[in-house]
Amino acid sequence: MSDLLEHIAPTHLVPEGHYGPQGSAGVTAHAVETPAAATLVARKGATARLIVACAAAGLPLADGPRVSAGAGLEAAGTAPGRWLVLAEGVSGADLVARLAAMAPGLAAITDQSDANLILDISGEKARAALAKGVTVDLDPTAFAAGDAATTTVSHVGVTFWRRDADTYRFAVGRSFAPAFLRWLTVSAAEYGFALSGTGRG
Amino acid sequence: MRITCPYCGARSSHEFAYLGDAAPTRPDPSAPDAAEAFHAYVYERDNPAGPMDELWYHSAGCRRWLKVTRDTRTHAITAVAFAGTGEAAR
Incomplete structure (x- = not known):
């Protein structure tokens, strides 16, 4: 899996694009224009x-x-x-x-404007991909729309919440965002991962 | 081991920092036996086999100090509460 990121500088955001098998994306992430x-x-x-x-x-x-x-x-x-x-x-x-x-x-x-990268993650495989690093139970019966958590993912501190049935919104410290996006990209790539909003990285 | 934070819910112990025994309380520095009392406060610890009150800091979550009752033989956790009381815990 690591060769996926071989040509992406670890100090930059992962560039927008489609990662993993071609076809429809099981996981979609969009870096929201900074609120x-x-x-x-x-x-x-x-x-x-x-x-x-x-x-x-x-x-x-x-x-x-x-x-x-x-x-x-x-x-x-x-x-x-x-x-x-x-x-x-x-x-x-x-x-x-x-x-x-x-x-x-x-x-x-x-x-705290500009302190965080705000990332909306959705898709039918979003929960499966997030489960590789999020140690909070994301089953809908335990983490429903409107629930929030502050925790670590791949050693990176995050606050995230379930905006609705389909979308998780993550706030990641800006200087840690490249590391978080690398984790998300390798975790979601097997399902087909569409990333937008990060430009050329 | 998972610790059920009163605010955050059940979380991996990796999110917490461990301080140790919750029993020692800071002695009165103006008391006549302050030197001995501070020696005990800083250095002397019980080592119980069984339930023990401990202080854990939820550093990767709500950043609150918790008092956790843990059985040192089994790691079974029987109680978790904010270490302070009322809004002082905040």
Whole structure:
């Protein structure tokens, strides 16, 4: 399998293209045009009030490893009182300002735009490919749409969640993204792997 | 070995960093026997064969300290909780 990546520099993203047997792709991955991102961390003792304030502003936060959407935002729980929030079509500064206005004085908010590569992974063999490195049970009865997890895959720390029945969204630290994509490419190639959004690598 | 984190759920022990016995508590440095108490706190450890409370850090997950009750003979884990209490655990 390793000869698959022989001509791809380990310091670059895997270039977009089709890997593995020709024909239809069992696994599809798309690097999403970087959305704005921020961490939302409740102040000490303020988790419950933060959840109430965000719900009133249209973003229903779950105090658990789950993802919720509302008010044009997507929030994944990463730890007690801690969320990674994504927003498309706005700047990082705008996202921070919006969150600060939703929960004045209740949370520490840090711009994380550009910190992560956001990768949407889907396809009928997506779960089979992910199972080669994800040590979280991905069976739909254990990890349903809306569930999130922060874990390591091939020694790389990731936060990922199941957006819907078909799509997993991964947030991978940008400087680790080449290593993660190499793992994903060799894991998914046997099913036919279509990668897009990474350009020429 | 899998540890069921109260927040993240069942995870491989590879995601955690091990500290050790959860029993020692930091002595009062102003007490008259502070030197002896700190020696015991730093160096003296029990080595039980059986259930033991230990501190584990979920470094690759929610980054919270956990108190894990593990049987040192079988690795069976009977209880896991946040090491702090209430929101102090956060």
